[in-house]
Amino acid sequence: MHIDLSGRTALVTGASRGIGRAIALALGASGAAVVVNYRGSEAAANEVVAQLTQAGGKAIAVQGDVSDAASHDGLIKATTDAFGRLDILINNAGITRDNLLLRMKADDIDAVLNTNLRGVMLLTKAALRPMMKNKWGRIVSMSSIIGLTGNAGQANYAATKAGLLGFTKSVALEMASRNITANAICPGFIETDMTAAAMTDDLRAKALERVPLGRLGTPEDIANAVVFLASDAAAYITGQTLAVDGGWTMY
Ligand code: NAP
Secondary structure, three states: OOOOOOOOEEEEOOOOOHHHHHHHHHHHHOOOEEEEEEOOOHHHHHHHHHHHHHOOOOEEEEEOOOOOHHHHHHHHHHHHHHHOOOOEEEEOOOOOOOEOHHHOOHHHHHHHHHHHHHHHHHHHHHHHHHHHHHOOEEEEEEOOHHHHHOOOOEHHHHHHHHHHHHHHHHHHHHHHHHOEEEEEEEEOOEOOHHHHHHOOHHHHHHHHHOOOOOOOEOHHHHHHHHHHHOOHHHOOOOOOEEEEOOOHHHO
16 A cells, blocks of 8 residues: 655644654655644754655644644644645644652643643644645544553543543544544554653563563554554544554553
């Protein structure tokens, strides 16, 4: 199957590093024009844009904090001003503020909810109008296996990632008649700054024991699934949750 996204424009949140960076590069390699959103890592976002444009693609970097709803219209406008349309929204940006619930501060709950859930809901809402105009749209949101199973020390994060699944199904139902699909991906343990910060060697070994495929995932493993869900090849798939986890959730 050859996936061709030429003529499409994608907005990828949190695309300066990690999974979002790999998604931006993969969508660009498939022909989409890409808006590389970042919060603070400007140089890294510019490097992603340089890689995309050097390969002959179209890309811009746009700063914007997804937890700040006031930035959303600017993000959408920057996308449509640069490329004339918005077809694909990848809600990838996400944060952790881990602690046991007994010790978790209200700020840690608010920050994670605002970025991982409220921000996704309001940015998706803002993205629907240009997609409805095109009579075509793809929304892919980055949940987590932790949203399926829960995790001690991540009650705030797990709640947002589980919340995204219900949100995705609701948007899928509301938008089906408009030819806009919404799906969620649940990555397993993927090698990025996020996991490097949280994982001791011991935790890493324990995680590996639970992965039937015998390795941690790469950002490219996730990006491949995103490109498929963002394409015409996935036209009959909506409201679904796809675990890309090396088989972790079978246990
Ligand atoms: P990461 O390495 O920590 O990178 C996070 C990215 O999100 C960065 O580009 C960062 O931009 C951006 N970001 C953070 N807060 C933002 C905000 N408020 N507004 C805009 N951008 C923001 O994370 P990752 O591991 O690639 O994870 C990406 C997504 O996958 C997250 O939603 C995460 O929950 C999910 N996930 C990851 C794993 C895993 O094992 N890594 C597993 C399951 C799910 P700046 O650098 O500019 O701040």
